[in-house]
Amino acid sequence: MNAVRDTWLVTRHNVRIVLRQKAGIVFGVLQPMLYLALFGPLFATIGTWETLVPGLLAQVGLFSAGLSGVGIVFDARSGVLERLRVTPARRTALLLGRVLGSSLTVLIQSVILIAAGYAFGLRAPLPGVLAGLALMTLLGVGLAALSNAIALVMDPDAFAPIVSTAVIPLVLLSGAFLPMSMAPAWLDAISRLTPFRHVVEAIRDLFAGHYATWTVATGVAVTAVLAVACVAVGTRIFSRENA
Amino acid sequence: MIKTSGLAKTFKGGVEAVRSIDLTVRAGEIVGFLGPNGAGKTTTMRMLTTLLRPTAGTAVIAGHDLVTDPQGVRRRIGYVSQGGGVGPSAPVGEEIELHARLYGMGAAEARERVAGTLERLGLTALAARPGGALSGGQRRRFDLAFGLVHRPSLLFLDEPTTGLDPQSRANLWGHIRRLRDEDGLTVFLSTHYLDEADTLADRLVVIDHGTVVAEGTPAELKGGAGTLDDAFLAITGRSLREDGEAAEPGAPPGGPHGDPGPPDGQADDVPAAGGALARSAGQAAAAGKRGAR
16 A cells, blocks of 8 residues: 555545534634733733744644644544554554644644734744744644654543643743743753754744744754654554554 | 464463464354453454454464465455444544545545445445444444445454344344355454354354364354353353353453453453443343243
8 A cells, every 4th residue: 555645545534524623723723812912912022023923833833733642542442543453554644644634723723823923013024934834834743643652552531631741841941932042041051952942943033034044954953853753753652553 | 264373462461361262264154253251352353353463373364464464464354343433523424435545445436335335234324424423333334334345355343233222233133144145255253142143153163261162153062052151151161141240340351250351451352331231131141041941
C-alpha cells in the first residue's frame, strides 16, 4: 500500500470529522480572541501587536497540539483504531492522517486570530505571516503526533491534566506573553534552553519582516529537528503492539 | 486457511496468556472457538489477526506467514473485534468507505463495494447515520460490514453476538451462515454462548489455560454427555454458567481462574460490564438444560 495515499485518505476523513465539530472550532477561536481583546490593549502600552500575536499563535498551537491526543483515546475506546490496524494501511498513515486532520483546526484558529489581529492594529507583511504560520503548523504537527502516541500508552484520566500542566511552563518560558528580553537573567537563561522560545522569537522576526536573521534560522532549525524527532518517536510508540 | 503450531504469547511481566495453540481450519469451515473467561481466546484472536506478535510458534493465515508477512495476512482477512469498531460521530457510510479504500480500492470501486455490502446486510438506509445513533444490533451488522467490505477469504469474529437481543443474534447468525454458503467464506468465531457454538459452527475448538483441550463437531463433543454445557464441564472442569457468575463486576478481569489477562489492564476475554450478559447466557443455557431433563 502507498503510505502517502493512505495518509491523505485518513487526513481527508478526519478533516470532515473536524469540520463537523463546529463548537470545537468556535470556542477554540474564542479563547485567543479574549487574549487579543482583553490583554492586547494592555500589552500594546509596552509592546507591539507584531510581538503579541506570534506569542498568542504559539500559545494556541502548543496547547492544541499538546492536548490533541485526547481525541485518539476515544478512537481507541470505540474500537475504531483497532479496526484500522487490521487493514493493510501503514501505522504511520493512521497516525499522521489523524494528526494532520486535527492540525487543520489549529490552522483555522490561527488564521482567524491573525485576521482579528489586523483589526486591532497588527501590521505584519504577508510573506512573514505565512512563513510564521508554516513554522507553527510544522511544530504543531510534530507535537500532536507525539501527543497522540503518548495518550495511547498513558492512563487516559491522567493525560489531559498532566499534559496541560507540562505545557504551561513551556509556554511561559517561550516568552509567548511577554518577551524574555524583559526577564531577569536567570529566567532568560532557563528560557534559552527550552525549544519554543526560539520558535516564538523566529515568528516575531518574521512578523516584523526580518527574514534573513540568525533568530529565524535558529527557529527554523529547532522546529525542523523537533518535528522530525516527535513524529519519529510518535510513530514508534504508535506502532508498538498494544499501544 | 489457518494452520498454527505452538503459537504462544507471554506478556511482559511473565503472564502466559496463551501457552501453545495448534489449530487447523480448512477453507469454507465455520469454526467455533470456545473457552472460559481468561482462557486466552481474545489473545489468540489478536495474534491470528496480526494485532499481537506471538512470542513463540508459527502460523500461516490465508496463505501468508503471520510473523514474516503480516501485511499479506491483513489483506486477506476480516476481523470483527469484541467491542466492534463503529465510531460515534462520523456517518458510518463514510467510515466504511475509508475502510474499503485502505485496502487499495479506488473511489468508485470502494463506493460500489460498500453499497453492495450494506445492501446485503440490510444497512443501506442507515449509512448516513453516525454510529452513536444506531442500536446495538445495527452497530454489530456494521461491524460485520467493516469486516467484509474488502471480500476477505477468512473472517474472524470475536464474540459477535455478545450483548445482542435474541432476534438480533438470530439475524446475525443468518448472515454469517449465508456468507459461508454463498461465498465460501471461512469463519473463525470465538463465543461463550453454547447455543451459538452448537447451531452455527461446523466444528468447535475448546481452549483452556492457554492451550487447546478438545476439538470436534458439536455432536462429537457432546458425545454421551447430552448437552454441550455438560461436555464443556467435563472438558474444562467448569461450566460456562459458573464462569458467567464469577464475572460479576468487581471480580478480577480475567475471572477467578488464574489468568489475570494482559498487564495493560484490558480484560482478556470479557469486559467487566459483560459479566451480566455472560450470566444471562449461562442462565439461558441452564434453563435449556433443565428443560431437557
